[in-house]
Structure formats: C-alpha cells, structure tokens
Amino acid sequence: MKTKLSDCMRPLLGALLLGTTLLGTAHAEVRPLDRVVAIVDNDVVMQSQLNHRLQEVQQTIAKRGAALPPEHVLSQQVLERLIIENIQLQIGDRSGIRITDEELNQALATIAQRNGMSLEQFRAALARDGLSFADAREQVRREMVISRVRQRRVAERIQVTEQxxxxxxxxxxxxxxxxxxxxxxxxxxxxxxxxxxxxxxxxxxxxxxxxxxxxxxxxxxxxxxxxxxxxxxxxxxxxxxxxxxxxxxxxxxxxxxxxxxxxxxxxxxxxxxxxxxxxxxxxxxxQVRDEVHVRHILIKPSEIRSEAEAQRLAERLYERIQSGEDFGELAKSFSEDPGSALNGGDLNWIDPNALVPEFREVMSRTASGELSRPFKSPYGWHVLQVLGRRATDSSAQFREQQALNILRNRKYDEELxxxxxxxxxxxxxxxxx
Structure with missing residues (x-):
C-alpha cells in the first residue's frame, strides 16, 4: 500500500506560514482580516497558521483511526507547538542562520528521491495532495533552520567521555x-x-x-x-x-x-x-555495517568571517587540492575541526550513521579516492575525500562508536x-x- 506523499513529508516538514488575504465583493463588503492568536517576542502566530496546522493534525489523527479530542484542547496543543517553533525560528534569524536556494533544492530533491520520484513527479504528487511546491519549500526551510538552531544550541554542547x-x-x-x-x-x-x-x-x-x-x-x-x-x-x-x-x-x-x-x-x-x-x-x-574512511577540511563562519567568505575559502582550498596540493597539509593549516585537523583531516573509519545528514549524503555520492566539491552542513563548509569503504561486523571499535552515539542521543534528548x-x-x- 502506498503512503500518501503529504504523510511522508509531515515528519520532516514544519507548518506552512500562510499570508493573509482581503476579499471584497462588488458592494465593497469586507471580510474579517486574518488575526493574531499569539504574540511571541518580536513576531506573531496568525489564525491562518493555526487553522492550517490544526487541519493537518486532524487529518493525521483521522488517518490513524484515532478519535479526535475536543477542538479547543487540540487547538491549544497545536498553538503551543507553533509558539515553540516560532521562538526557535527567531533564534535562528538572530543567529544569522540562512538557508540558500541551492540547499533547499537539494533537500527537496532528496525527499523526492526517497519517495522514488523525480522532482517533476514530486511537484505533481504535492499538487494531488493539496500542497504547492512553494509551500513545501517553505516547510523545508523552516525545519532546516530549526534543525541548525538545535545543532548549535544543544548538540554542540554535549560531551561524552571515554570513561x-x-x-x-x-x-x-x-x-x-x-x-x-x-x-x-x-x-x-x-x-x-x-x-x-x-x-x-x-x-x-x-x-x-x-x-x-x-x-x-x-x-x-x-x-x-x-x-x-x-x-x-x-x-x-x-x-x-x-x-x-x-x-x-x-x-x-x-x-x-x-x-x-x-x-x-x-x-x-x-x-x-x-x-x-x-x-x-x-x-x-x-549486523554487518558499512564503514567509510574519510577525511575533510571544515571552514566555519564566524564573527570575523561571513558565510560567503567561508564558502569562498572552501572553494579555493578545493581548487588547490585539485591542482595537486596535499590535502593533509591544507587540513592541518586551515581546517577548524579540532578532532581531525592535526591528523590532516582524517576521521578514520567511521559509521555513516554517526554523521550529520548533509555530510553523509555527500560522502555517499563520492567515489573512493575522489574529492567532493565544497558543501555546507550545520557545522560550516566542508571539502571531503573518501579514502576507502569496507563492511565490518560488531568489532570493538564499532561497539564503541555505537555506545558513543547512544550516549550522545540520550544526553541530547534530555538537553533538548x-x-x-x-x-x-x-x-x-x-x-x-
């Protein structure tokens, strides 16, 4: 049985931010404007947003076959979710987090691919489910901003010791x-x-x-x-x-x-x-797991280096490696990943599931011995090189990596x-x- 595409997207996508409309008649009759249902710091949540998200949630609950709670109870729950999302989006805006058109297009192409579709087929399926492509892009953008805010504010603070x-x-x-x-x-x-x-x-x-x-x-x-x-x-x-x-x-x-x-x-x-x-x-x-031997150079935007400058530096380093300069030496000189820079950017053999999705996806498309073009993750701009691939069982090293992931996830859930x-x-x- 095929799952409706909009249901596939809902765990990944956030709510639609709908504009307000003013409708009139030939007799200049004016219908009520969209109204504010919550003031959240320097922004607002509109009735149209609440109505749209409420409709989505009601449809999801109905598809599960569950009985709906009273509308005023559900409305309060949905409004609280929108308020929390709004706060995080404002934090992202103040932190200078921006999602480029290229990143949005790549994310949508990935969603289409996971559903076994081309981008055009994806557009058509969205239309059949009552979603416009522009609305889908906005949903993806919001979720990507929230994900990066959480990465900076929560995930990067979590430390797990060897002991x-x-x-x-x-x-x-x-x-x-x-x-x-x-x-x-x-x-x-x-x-x-x-x-x-x-x-x-x-x-x-x-x-x-x-x-x-x-x-x-x-x-x-x-x-x-x-x-x-x-x-x-x-x-x-x-x-x-x-x-x-x-x-x-x-x-x-x-x-x-x-x-x-x-x-x-x-x-x-x-x-x-x-x-x-x-x-x-x-x-x-x-279980047999695939592992990848990879090295990378990380360039981070900062107060003294803009996003565009970080991207240009990553592109220059890519060109220098392509021209024959040593990857390891450039990583030692320029990479801002403290865990790998001194080792020439080498991450050793690593389980792809331990990496952020942006890094993992580029790594999966890069052949052994090949260099990736510069790309962006929540940490900054990367250039990576795949040195090899292998299948491995639950070795001591693999067990340690799994334990590290589990402990980090546990701490992340609590901290979040x-x-x-x-x-x-x-x-x-x-x-x-």
Whole structure:
C-alpha cells in the first residue's frame, strides 16, 4: 500500500506560514482580516497558521483511526507547538542562520528521491495532495533552520567521555543495546522546576488518572494528543525507535519487561511524570555495517568571517587540492575541526550513521579516492575525500562508536527538552486566542 506523499513529508516538514488575504465583493463588503492568536517576542502566530496546522493534525489523527479530542484542547496543543517553533525560528534569524536556494533544492530533491520520484513527479504528487511546491519549500526551510538552531544550541554542547563509553559497554544495558530496539510513545505531565508539594501531588494524580484510563482500554494516542506536554504529543506521543540504553533509568529496565501494547506506570523525571507505551520491538544478532574512511577540511563562519567568505575559502582550498596540493597539509593549516585537523583531516573509519545528514549524503555520492566539491552542513563548509569503504561486523571499535552515539542521543534528548522549556519560559508570549 502506498503512503500518501503529504504523510511522508509531515515528519520532516514544519507548518506552512500562510499570508493573509482581503476579499471584497462588488458592494465593497469586507471580510474579517486574518488575526493574531499569539504574540511571541518580536513576531506573531496568525489564525491562518493555526487553522492550517490544526487541519493537518486532524487529518493525521483521522488517518490513524484515532478519535479526535475536543477542538479547543487540540487547538491549544497545536498553538503551543507553533509558539515553540516560532521562538526557535527567531533564534535562528538572530543567529544569522540562512538557508540558500541551492540547499533547499537539494533537500527537496532528496525527499523526492526517497519517495522514488523525480522532482517533476514530486511537484505533481504535492499538487494531488493539496500542497504547492512553494509551500513545501517553505516547510523545508523552516525545519532546516530549526534543525541548525538545535545543532548549535544543544548538540554542540554535549560531551561524552571515554570513561562513560567504557562504563556503558561494561553494563548490562550496553550489552542489551546490540540485541533489541523499541518503538515507544510517551505521555508527559509537566511539573515546573520550582513546583510546590501541591503542584507535585496534582501532577501525580493526573498521571495516575491517565494510567488508570489506559489500563481500562483508553486510546494512548488520543490521550497523548489531548493531555501530553511532550514535543511528540501531536504525533500521538510516538517517539520512534529507541535502544533501551537510550532511556534514562528506570525506564530502560521497565520497557525491556513490556510486551507490545503495554504501558509503564507513571514515573517521575526532571520534566514531570511520564508514561511510556511499547508499540513494537525488534532486534537482533550481529549486523554487518558499512564503514567509510574519510577525511575533510571544515571552514566555519564566524564573527570575523561571513558565510560567503567561508564558502569562498572552501572553494579555493578545493581548487588547490585539485591542482595537486596535499590535502593533509591544507587540513592541518586551515581546517577548524579540532578532532581531525592535526591528523590532516582524517576521521578514520567511521559509521555513516554517526554523521550529520548533509555530510553523509555527500560522502555517499563520492567515489573512493575522489574529492567532493565544497558543501555546507550545520557545522560550516566542508571539502571531503573518501579514502576507502569496507563492511565490518560488531568489532570493538564499532561497539564503541555505537555506545558513543547512544550516549550522545540520550544526553541530547534530555538537553533538548530542558532547552525547549527554558526558551519557552524566557520568551514573551501573549495568547490572543
């Protein structure tokens, strides 16, 4: 069964920012203008944005076969999501994050390719699903900005030590992560950082009430949409696939004991009370992984080097390598990746899944021994060279890389939720709805 293209795009794309219209009649009758439903720092959320996103969410929920919560409840959830997105977009604007036409075109071409289409077929499919190509570009642009904001503000601050990696590999969870993977959904009942005992008791009662409803057969996705404060609430709480080791204790052990369809009891976390549902699980055995031996030169924009200047420098370095200059020596002199510059830009053998999508995609298109043209990632401008490819099993090095990824993802999830709460608390938000 084919999935509707708009459904494929929704996990990747954000909401459409629709313009306002003024319609008149021959008798100069004026219909109401689009109105502001929330003031968010220096920007606003419009009723048209809320209506459009609300319609998308309602269609998604209906396709899952779940019952819709009351419209005013769903509307509040959707508006909160738009407010959080708006704050992040403003941070991106203040930080000078810009998405070029070339990057947008490449992203859309990638989406089309993943759906087995050419770009023209992709345009036609969008039209059949009621989406214009211009709207799709805007959705992609917003999501790319938000992704880069999170990369700069959250991901780059996360550090995992070698001792943490070794401790993890020696743990029961470290051994478990190679065998099983879980698809989870969650419901979060939030608790303020400075919550009073009364606030805590009220949140605990609310979480227990939801847990009892779930035990009696209530629909988890519907309750998540209506009651959860999690970032995945509008997706029915669906968190996707996670290794047990990515889950903070005690959920790691609790989820491992569940069968698909079962839920955990409410558990206290720094953000509030969480209930998890196990949607599915999979696992297994030794897996062969492709690894790539790659080296690169990274040029970062900065306060004294503009985006355009960083791009021009990367292009000059590319031309010098093409003219015969030594890649390693240029990397030592110019690369701003502290982890590889002193080694001539060498990243050694690496699992492509450990790399950001922009780097991974260019690397996959570059033949062994070949040099890529300069390209941009959230870190800056790169020139890379693929030195070789191989297939490998779960060797010690591979296990360490997997452990590093899992620990980083765990810290990222926790840090992201804390950061989103922080920017929401610090922003000026006035609800007009």
């Amino acid at each position: 943490e990696v070794q401790n993890f590999l020696a743990s029961d969870l470290g051994r478990m992560q190679l065998s099983e993977e879980f698809r989870l959904a969650n419901i979060l009942i939030p608790v303020p950082e400075s919550a009073s005992p009364e606030n805590l008791q009220a949140a605990a009662r609310q979480a227990d009430e939801l847990y009892q409803q779930l035990r009696q057969g209530a629909d988890f996705a519907q309750l998540a949409i209506a009651r959860s404060a999690s970032e995945t609430a509008l997706e029915g709480g669906d968190m996707g696939w996670r290794k047990a080791a990515q889950l903070p204790p005690p959920f790691d052990a609790m989820v491992g004991a569940l069968q698909p369809g079962e839920v955990t009891e409410p558990m206290r976390t720094p953000g509030g009370f969480i209930i998890l549902k196990l949607l599915d699980k999979r696992g297994g055995g030794t 939720q804390a950061w989103l709460r922080q920017i929401r608390d610090e922003a000026y938000v006035e609800i007009k709805l």
